[in-house]
Amino acid sequence: MSNKKLNITLLFILTSFAVIIFSFYSTKIWSEKKEEITATHNLLFKTEMTLEEVSKKNKIPSKVILSAFQFTSPSKLTLTLGETGMSLEQAKVKIVKRFALYEENQTKNWFKIPLKFLLWFGFMFIVYRELKNRTMTPKRRKIYYILGFIIFGIILGADPSPMGTVKDAITLYGEKHVFFAPRMVALVIFLLTVFLVNKMICSWGCQFGAVQDFIFRLNRNKKDSRGIIKQYKIPFTLTNGFRIAFFITFTILAFMIPFDIVSAIDPFKMFKPQFLTIFGSIFLTIMLVSSLFIYRPWCHLFCPFGLTGWIVEKFSWFKIQVDYDKCDGCLACEKACPSFAMEGILRQEQTIPDCFACGSCIEICPDNAISLSVGKRTAPPKDHFKK
Numbered sequence: 001m002s003n004k005k006l007n008i009t010l011l012f013i014l015t016s017f018a019v020i021i022f023s024f025y026s027t028k029i030w031s032e033k034k035e036e037i038t039a040t041h042n043l044l045f046k047t048e049m050t051l052e053e054v055s056k057k058n059k060i061p062s063k064v065i066l067s068a069f070q071f072t073s074p075s076k077l078t079l080t081l082g083e084t085g086m087s088l089e090q091a092k093v094k095i096v097k098r099f100a101l102y103e104e105n106q107t108k109n110w111f112k113i114p115l116k117f118l119l120w121f122g123f124m125f126i127v128y129r130e131l132k133n134r135t136m137t138p139k140r141r142k143i144y145y146i147l148g149f150i151i152f153g154i155i156l157g158a159d160p161s162p163m164g165t166v167k168d169a170i171t172l173y174g175e176k177h178v179f180f181a182p183r184m185v186a187l188v189i190f191l192l193t194v195f196l197v198n199k200m201i202c203s204w205g206c207q208f209g210a211v212q213d214f215i216f217r218l219n220r221n222k223k224d225s226r227g228i229i230k231q232y233k234i235p236f237t238l239t240n241g242f243r244i245a246f247f248i249t250f251t252i253l254a255f256m257i258p259f260d261i262v263s264a265i266d267p268f269k270m271f272k273p274q275f276l277t278i279f280g281s282i283f284l285t286i287m288l289v290s291s292l293f294i295y296r297p298w299c300h301l302f303c304p305f306g307l308t309g310w311i312v313e314k315f316s317w318f319k320i321q322v323d324y325d326k327c328d329g330c331l332a333c334e335k336a337c338p339s340f341a342m343e344g345i346l347r348q349e350q351t352i353p354d355c356f357a358c359g360s361c362i363e364i365c366p367d368n369a370i371s372l373s374v375g376k377r378t379a380p381p382k383d384h385f386k387k
Contacts, residue, residue: 004228008292011218016288019211022154023271030109030157043099045081045092052077060099068098093177100176108159108182116156117189120205123151127204128197128318131372136359138217138224144204145214153207158271162190162206166304167250167262174254194309197318198372202299202309203356208268209299213358215291216338225336225364231293236340236353239300243307250304267298295338300354310354318372320345320355320362322380326369329385333361333370348379 043058051069055062055077062077069076069084069091081091127144130136158164165187172180193201202209219227253259265283269276276284290297299306313319322345334342342361344352362370 008219008228012215012288012292015211015215015218019149019154019270020273023157024273026154027157027272027274030112043092043096045088045095047082047088048080050078050080051084054081054095058099060095061102064099064102065095068094097176097178100172100178101180104172104180104183109157112156113160113182113186116152116160117186119151119156120201123148124193124197124200124205128200128372131357131359131362134362134368134371136363138220138222138363141224141359142214142217145210145217148204148210149207149214152205153211153271158207158268160186161208161268162201162305162309163208163262163268163303165190166308167260167266170251170304171254171258171260171263174251175258190305191309191312194312195315195317198316198320198355198357199309199313200357202306202354203358207271209296209356211270212287212291212296212298213356215288216295219292223336223364224360225332227293229292231295231338233338233340234294234300236344236351240307240310240353242301243303246302247304247307262302262304265302296356299356300339306354313354314352318374319377320357321371321373321375321377322346323369323371324378324380324384326367327365327380327384328367328369329380330366331385332364332366336360336364345377346380347385348377 043060045054049057051065052062054060055065062074066072066074066076081088084091086094127136130140130144160183165183169179169183169187172178172183190201193205203213204210216231217224219229219231221228250261253261264277265280267284267287269280270284287298294300320342331346334346337343337360338358339353341353341355344350345355345361357372359372362372
């Protein structure tokens with residue numbers, strides 16, 4: 001093994017273990033709350049049970065039981081479920097929904113979440129300025145990715161994340177038939193960032209996205225234009241087809257069983273390693289190793305927000321643009337792009353894959369023909385690439 005390949009391997013191992021170890025201690029400092037909510041089938045309801053008995057048997061706070069029926073007086077806890085004026089099933093549904101929302105609220109750290117969003121906005125604005133001003137370099141890119149997974153992953157934890165907003169919204173509604181309003185607000189905010197400036201939240205703000213991208217860049221030359229150990233671009237039709245199939249499977253399982261298949265393989269548990277199972281650890285290892293050779297495997301093959309964001313990305317205000325009056329058709333940007341995104345943007349002949357606004361194309365272009373700017377993408381002149 002050459003020295004370069006050995007260095008890549010050692011840096012990969014060091015990065016992976018450092019993230020997991022420091023995340024473990026970080027979650028201890030934050031005293032992370034449990035994130036799983038009580039399964040519906042574990043709850044006991046009988047017509048003759050009083051509301052107080054329902055509370056004690058199911059370990060549901062009495063205030064939650066009272067709020068489910070819009071009662072204000074604790075004396076109402078002596079009523080049986082049959083005396084609430086509802087059928088057993090109606091009463092059960094009301095309690096389950098209210099308890100689900102209560103548990104969701106209890107799992108959240110309401111100091112950390114607003115702080116994280118504020119830092120996201122500031123961080124993405126700094127990166128946006130770098131891309132806009134064409135000052136992003138391979139070294140700076142790595143530094144920003146390191147800062148991304150340290151700040152938003154190791155320090156501030158796995159939750160919230162762009163992926164989690166989609167995944168948890170589907171699983172919560174699938175089992176409990178409720179929407180948790182703060183999560184829906186977070187999802188809207190994340191999608192708005194995609195609408196404004198491409199998929200920057202995925203590229204630079206998403207904690208696991210930043211880890212994947214940093215690992216991928218470890219295996220690149222100094223110009224960040226190609227892999228040292230051979231890297232591969234999987235055709236977008238295959239990756240997106242798999243991602244769509246996975247999303248459909250995940251949604252069906254969430255509604256029919258219900259079962260959260262994403263939680264079983266969730267790579268964001270890298271930032272709360274005490275929750276990793278053996279199967280989850282194996283899957284995480286596969287994702288991390290794959291990131292050396294394939295650009296963002298989790299994002300392109302599995303991520304629910306990756307798919308949702310890709311759809312919204314079609315309407316992004318700021319996006320990668322090509323000025324064909326300056327472009328000499330050298331294809332340097334297409335070759336340097338870690339995916340097939342630049343090929344789609346440059347040629348306008350196919351569905352454009354996810355563009356993570358990494359800036360490789362802007363940096364490598366010898367004619368300054370590529371920019372992150374507002375406007376509708378135009379098709380290249382006929383025979384532009386046959387010069």
